[in-house]
Amino acid sequence: MATQQGTPSSALRVLEEALGMGVSAAGDTAEAVAAEGAYYLEQVTITEASEDDYEYEEIPDDNYSIPEGEEDLAKAVQMVQEQATDTQILEQKTVFSPKHTVPEAIEDFLCNFLIKMGMTRTLDCFQSEWYELIQKGITELRDGGIVPDVYTQNMLLENENKILKKDLKHYKQAADKAREDLLKTQKERDFHRMHHKRIVQEKNKLINDLKRLKLHYASYEPAIRVLHEKHHALLKQKMLTSLERDRAIGQISGLQETLKHMEIGHGYHAPEFRVVPTCRKENAPEGPTQKGLREAREQSKCKAKAKANTKDSEFPTHMQPNPNLDLGKENLCPAKFDYKLNNIFRLHELPVSCIVMHPHKDLLVSCGEDRVWKMVGLPKGNVLLTGLGHTDWLSNCCFHPSGNKLATSSGDTTVKLWDLSKGNCILTFEGHTHAVWSCTWHSCGDFVASSSLDTTSKIWDVNSERCRYTLYGHTDSVNSIEFFPYSNTLLTGSADKSLSIWDARTGKCEQSLYGHMHSINDATFTPRGHMIASCDACGVTKLWDFRKLLPMVSIDVGPSPGNEVTFDSSENCHLVR
DSSP states (O other): OHHHHHHHHHHHHHHHHHHHHSSOOHHHHHHHHHHHOOOOOOOOOOOSSOSSOOOOOOOOOOTTOOOTTOOOHHHHHHHHHHHHHHHHHHHSOOOOOSSOOOOOBHHHHHHHHHHHHTOHHHHHHHHHHHHHHHHHTSSOTGGGOBOOHHHHHHHHHHHHHHHHHHHHHHHHHHHHHHHHHHHHHHHHHHHHHHHHHHHHHHHHHHHHHHHHHHHHHHHHHHHHHHHHHHHHHHHHHHHHHHHHHHHHHHHHHHHHHHHHHHHHHOGGGHHHHHTSOHHHHHHSOOOHHHHHHHHHHHHHHHHHHHHHHOOOOOOOSSOOOOGGGGHHHHOOSOOOOOOOOOOOOOOOSSOEEEEEEOSSSSEEEEEETTSEEEEEETTTTEEEEEEEOOSSOEEEEEEOTTSSEEEEEETTSEEEEEETTTTEEEEEEEOOSSOEEEEEEOTTSSEEEEEETTSOEEEEETTTTEEEEEEOOOSSOEEEEEEOTTSSEEEEEETTSEEEEEETTTTEEEEEEEOOSSOEEEEEEOTTSSEEEEEETTSEEEEEETTTTEEEEEEEOOSSOOOEEEEOTTOOEEEEO
């Protein structure tokens, strides 16, 4: 009985496993049956009159029912597996191709390819040979086969690629056009922005010029007020002097008449007046009239002596022509700058402030902050003269037009003249209240001009050894001064950012030039005198037209300051830092 009960349960378990797995392989099931042993089905009949009152459900005859009379387990398992496979196939979704494409034959593909490439002669040869083989029966149409799908797809992709390339070309053209429009718009924007900046700069410049002019005019008001007060004081003094003069003249005329009457009426008393002791005359009380007469006589004697001793030089009225006027005609070829270091001269213990060349000889003079100047012979560099006398640093020096004298300016507020034949100081000009920055000789050699930190410039007469004129007008330190070649015109550059042109004969300012934004350190004329060059503390160099008194060129080589500007014989401008 145990064997009979175990056998049906094992068969049912195999059926349940087959139903649960769905689509298990028949081979796996056979191996499982062989491992567990032989199984068989037993038919059980349940009568209607059963002892228990339980109502059993009637099992419908579905696809999983096993036909009666077939007790082979392998067939049953195979049937279950087939039914499970059918169910799975029915559950899967069938995907149909959206479009039925007829593949292209190889000969058609080749013909289309040759037509597309324009190979007409090759196409004619291919068609003639192909159809000749077909007529002879060597080749049949179906033997050619069809073109694989990859070629067709390649052709489609190639066509699509050409279309995309064409679109890309159009897009590139549109992008190039848009880029050109953008560049044009940016250029217009930059132009308008630059124009706006220039207008703003001009506006600010005009505003600054107006402010500077207002300050300039305001600086004149105190001077004008002082001059008016001096004028009124001089008028009052003149009136008082004229009154005293008239009173003195009246007294003198009365005394003269009294003396005449006394000489006529009392001639015999005259010897007594002459023998009167001088001590009594000296001790006699002196009246105001006699005192005024004595002071007037002394002043007149002093003036006469001064006029006799003073030998003021006169400014030349007819100047000799400038020999440098023909430089522009001679030097037509452009200058070639091929400078090389030739020698180094160690002359001073402190920094060198100025170097000048002798106008006629190969000599060089250098000034330093060690209070001495030295003359050096070129090209060996041997020291010929050493000038000692200044009590502070030397700022500048200048040769006499003849080359036999030297003028030096110093921080000790003096200007000294030196005789180069002896090497000693022959004259010292004192009058500035602060350091003297620069000095220059007049072309005639009788005048020396100097500029100082005290905002003034002075013109010194070498013959009379005195200051002829003091030039007032700058509001800050006057850093440079120079005579126009072979004329009586003087040029000054100041820390108040302006250039001034003066008439040395009158000491008056003829014209002022504005344009620099910083302190002007140096200014000079060209050898021909038609241009002015100036440099300031921020490295900006300007060229001015001296005839029109207008700026020509502005060169910014900053931010380092430009300390000196000069022209060579070819009128090329050089900036020294």
